[in-house]
Amino acid sequence: MTEQYIPWVVKNGLSARLNVVKIEDNNEGLFIYMKEARVESPKEFFIKFDPYVCYKNTDERYRARTFSLTGGFSHSLNIVNDSEWLKEFHVESEGYYADDEIIHYSIITDADCLDILSEFPPEFIYF
Numbered sequence: 001m002t003e004q005y006i007p008w009v010v011k012n013g014l015s016a017r018l019n020v021v022k023i024e025d026n027n028e029g030l031f032i033y034m035k036e037a038r039v040e041s042p043k044e045f046f047i048k049f050d051p052y053v054c055y056k057n058t059d060e061r062y063r064a065r066t067f068s069l070t071g072g073f074s075h076s077l078n079i080v081n082d083s084e085w086l087k088e089f090h091v092e093s094e095g096y097y098a099d100d101e102i103i104h105y106s107i108i109t110d111a112d113c114l115d116i117l118s119e120f121p122p123e124f125i126y127f
Contacts, residue, residue, distance in 0.1 A: 003084055005106060008077040010124055015039050018076035020112045023057065030055055032107065032114065037076075045126040053102055053117040054089065063113045073108040080104040085115060 007016075014036060021033040021044075029050025036042035049055075080086075083104035090098060100119050107114040116122075 002082045004081040005073065005078040005108075006081060007075040008079045008105065010077065012043070012045075012124070012126065014043060014077075016075045017109075018107070019109050020107070020114065023114075025055075030116065034107075037110070043126060045124055047107075048123045048125060049105075049116055049118050049120075050123075051118070051120065053097065053119065055114060055116040056085075058113045058115075060109070060111060060113050066113075076108050078106040078108060080106050080115075086117060089117060 015038070017037040018034045019037045021035055023033070024031040029048050030052050032047045032049075033044075034046065035044040086102060086104045089102075097119070102117050102119055103121070105116040105118060105122070107116075
């Protein structure tokens with residue numbers, strides 16, 4: 001496995017571990033509602049991907065190989081370099097996005113493993 005999960009550092013001093021509250025996919029984009037885990041007064045926010053190329057959500061127990069090969073995750077937000085899923089996407093789409101820079105974002109929590117492919121960085125909205 002050559003993939004590298006690099007912590008995706010965002011502003012506003014979020015803790016390293018986060019929980020997904022809910023996911024909405026509608027005509028305005030992909031909204032991932034989150035809150036900090038294991039803190040007394042957790043920050044709540046959502047991440048908006050608009051537009052996005054594709055996403056998948058997998059229960060963490062079905063990503064055992066990834067956890068084993070990476071040694072686990074101390075950060076919930078990651079960017080995946082040399083992504084196998086992105087390579088597979090380019091093959092499956094017959095190179096539709098071959099000339100575009102697509103980033104593989106990965107959100108790893110205690111219950112969810114979200115993977116998002118996007119040409120554009122997402123927006124963080126705090127409430």
